[in-house]
Amino acid sequence: MDDLLSLKLAALADPTRRAIIARLAQGEATVSELRKPFPISQPAISKHLKVLETAGLIERGQAAQSRPRRLRIDALEETAAWFEQVRSLWSDSFDRLDALLDTAGPQQGEQ
Template sequence: MSLNTDAISSTFAALADPTRRAILARLALGESSVTELAAPFQVSMPAISRHLKVLENAGLISRGRDAQWRPCRLTPEPMKKAAEWLDAYREYWELSFDRLDDYLQVIKAKETKRDRKSR
């Protein structure tokens, strides 16, 4: 999904995979090598290497060099940006239960005359 080259799109795309999210969760505990990161999963090393490249391209991780190891660590900015994007909707979902009452009555009034099939 990296047809979309903007930063936040590649962030969300990178987060849309359970393996990659698990890798991030592991990295939240501290720096880790590729082999260590791969251990919990049943996929091959090249597959993990690709996942790490996706995460790196999204700026979610950065990689150093320690002899033949490539230690990975989290980079905070993209997650921060993603959380900020979602936060713009926070008020909406926090209030939505209250609003839903009003809202449903409006809808109900509307639908009294039509939409007897629903969807």
Template sequence: MAQDDPLSVTFAALADPTRRAILARLAEGEATVGELAEPFDVSLPAISKHLKVLQRAGLVEQGRQAQWRPCRLRPQPLQEVAAWMAQYREFIGQSYDRLDDYLQELQQDREKEEGK
């Protein structure tokens, strides 16, 4: 994976279900590492490793307020993923339209056969 390809780094970070769950939690608001670790049956160091991957991808940043270090979601990389995916929306829509047409043809053929 090219280090200078932010989209690849973002997709790699999003590939793990634990990291996606962490992002979903952060979409609700800031949280500490301990709060993020609560729903998982893994160690704090494991959660910290996941957070480092998310930070390298630019998806999460960690602030510093006295002893409290809240994590927060950064939307920019997700906006870049959404923009990339938007390029394929028309293709996906057309594919679904073709599938719908084909299924309607099958249904009509079936109805004709049953009517005989």
């Protein structure tokens, strides 16, 4: 998992980290604010944040001593672009299959 996309996808595979991303989509937040909805320890939330930071999905701010985290929209856009590319390939493949099936017409025994 050396490439950044793999790191992003691995980070997003965890439901707690996805919830953190969803919260940060509303605006930056401190570690203690991010921890509130979860029944986990401070070290555990810090580990989740570290994974998200390493993947480039969030960054640390510099507001006094609180160091709030904020979402990196550009990193999410890159990931979404990859998904869109894959979706487009699948969609094109299904369109070609539909066209092939349409040209094949009904098989023997079908009416």
